Amino acid sequence: MASMNIIGTSVKRTEDYRFLTGGGQYTDDVAPHHATYAVFVRSPHAHAKIKGIKTDKAAKARGVHAVYTGDDIAKAGINGLPCGWLITDVNGQPMKEPPYPVLAQGKVRHVGERVAVVIADTLHEARDAAELVEVDYEVLPAVVNGAEARKKGAPVLHEIAPDNTCYVWAIGDKAKVDDVFKSAAHTTKLEFVNNRLIPNAIEPRAAIGNYSRAEDAYTLHVASQNPHVERLLMTAFVMGLPEHKVHVIAPDVGGGFGSKIYLYGEDVVVTWASKQINRPVKWTADRVESFSSDAHGRDHVTTAELALDKDGKFLAMRVHTTANVGAYLSTFASCVPTILYATLLAGQYTTPVIYCEVTAVFTNTTPVDAYRGAGRPEATYVVERLVETAAREMKIDPAEIRRRNFIKEFPYQTPVALLYDTGNYNATLDAATKLGDVAGYAKRKEQSKARGKLRGIGYSCYIEACGIAPSSVAGSLGARAGLYEAGEVRVHPTGKVTVFTGSHSHGQGHETTFAQVVASRLGIPMDDVHIVHGDTSKILFGMGTYGSRSIAVGGTAIVKAVDKVIAKGKKIAAHLMEAAENDVEFSDGIFRVTGTDKQVPFGQVALTAYVPHNYPHDKLEPGLNENAFYDPSNFTFPAGSYVCEVEVDPDTGKTSIESFVAVDDFGKIINPMIVEGQVQGGLTQGIGQALMEGCRYDSASGQLLTGTLTDYCLPRAEDVPHFKIDTRETPCTHNPLGVKGCGEAGAIGAPAALMNAITDAIGVRDLAMPATAETVWRAIAMKKAA
């Protein structure tokens, strides 16, 4: 029999047929019988006291079933939304955790905050009635900028944080770092903003609560990246509902990028309200709502310094960051600018000492949480902009300065807590410089010059930490959840297999990749394997998908369950072949007795397990169904090198990306086609951050200025180049597949490469993202003037 090993092959995706023919089932496509529609009344002010809410007109409007405000939620005993990670500050004190109400209680703290909900028979009726809700606001001064919010006299958002500070947290040896800086041959200092981004998954968030009196149970359809966590938070912390009576289904989900990880107030409201009115309650965000109510990303202001010796060896790094967390702490907001950021500041380098201090600040803006990369893009930006700038200042080739400082021996303990298990940074950088024909760059620059254009080249050698783990370490750092994953492999009597995974696919292609893994391991055709995700009543448990953890953690849980199936199968096969269990081996879907021609196929073993006539009943239960939980012993550490070449038109400031090369080391790759797709998508979001995306608030009023797709610039097809992508493979050492994860790399590595290229092209030291044509043009003009 031919080998069924299809790991490493670009199998076409199983899920595509339904998506291509309109057969996807996204939350808004679900239409429960008798559904009602919810519309949220949202705050038009960034900061205001609610003096009163009049709902009577709305309540009497046509088709309206109910209007609820924060008072109703409070009366119902519903708690605020919890934060999943406790950060302990530099003084050993817990971070400030102000209540995050499901519907505003007495005060609103950002534009778009939920104030009331109107539920009616049709969406039109609910919208009309929402207009009739009268909220009496006393507008307060607002603050939207993190640094401003820390100043004396700034408007105070929460009583428990009179200085608007959530925490001041630090990592590393400050005294040692300060010492090194005093005597270093060269130091480089940069101050920059990591611009706030609005995720904009193309499917808006949506939720449908459906309470059944007959069963005294709830069903929640929701566009979520992790249905089990959503259920756990909602039942155990917010609503006090019995967990086993709440069924959460996250069907097809149209992209997430982090924004659909969190438990949102809308999900709680529709679930609760469906019992109050005894009808399903459906809510789908419109895009304008998404802009002000989906968790945002990034928003750091940083001062970063690098100390070097005379040969360009890195001696120390010192970083101070103010992280704007928005008006409330979203589900994982607190760990993003700390655990997922500062720990990555070693990058790919041997910098011996690093100190980083992070001040997290509340402002009158939408809460900020993990967005594709989550902390790691911010860290990479700091490291790679510093390194490139230092190289320019010291007149060392930017690739060469990196090579001089690469970590070459593994495992490597960084000074900021992480233990890199493996890597080969020269390999990716060598490949990227070849693929990008860096050797021919000087000539291309001349050609650009002849055309009146400014050409620049920029590198970015990023590292990321994926599959955040292990639970015990995360717990000691403040995580309030485990970080394992669950999987179940159900072999049916005919030898077909259904796999249940706690990971969630919202574009990543798990139905294909995971099936490749299982089919290869069991030696059966991929068509015989079906992957199920996103449903709490089918899947035993799950931590969901974020942090590029699906294959490394979720995939490994499945592998462990498959191995248990094989182990049990060997016992059954040994019985059938009258052999000792130890003499039975399994490969390519066949159990064999070593050294003989005795064999039974997998399908026969499966059938025997369910029709156990000839069966070792004294030793074994019938059936062939196994589950496994996998708690990794470490993060995985994908890394790569990006080289970007741009051409800037000095007259208009417009940047065109002439070449973008990405060479990533994701360890073993299951499906190269899917991995490339993830890189392309990530790069495009990174390019978006560098060139065009930037959330803006009016500093006086706190109004969201980029609140629609006409004001917030998402990358279009003509904004991105044809990418040149390749991979190198250094397998992860601590999971059986040798995989690392690939979902966020592009978004992590791309911004620094681009900004390094643009600053090189126009000859300035630094430039703010997004580097729009106007920003670049002004920088050129200022340089000329100077």
Added chain:
Amino acid sequence: MPVKVSMTVNGKPVSAEVEERTLLVNFIREHLRLTGTHVGCDTAQCGACTIEMNGDAVKACNMLAMQAEGAKITTIEGIAAADGTLHPMQEAFREHHALQCGFCTPGMVISAIDLVRRHPNPSEEVVRAELDGNFCRCTGYHNIVKAILDAAPKVAAMR
């Protein structure tokens, strides 16, 4: 005031009483329950709602159902052959991994077919420029562009 609308959708005549302000996209999704046509924005920019109307790709969120009175409409559900065989453009999307979450995909496919109708032999530049009415947040467009370039001759040959 409810009004009666009638049109042909995916080859079948349909009619219904709708509120005057009902958008065509809501008529298609809610009344006809053809949920392959998606809604991704409220400013007629994302293109997730793109359908074919009287031979042209249009954004169904940007017009009232009433305005489609008597029109001949094809939604994504009507693009593949009756036996389920994918249209060459759909097949090219699958072949080139031009979709991830699938949410933009129905609109992308219909826009892509329309693009090839207008530009039977498009260059990469033309494809990229012509896609300006369709956002995809997942793929980075790379593979969408590849798929369209690959499918173009096959789709053009169908006409």
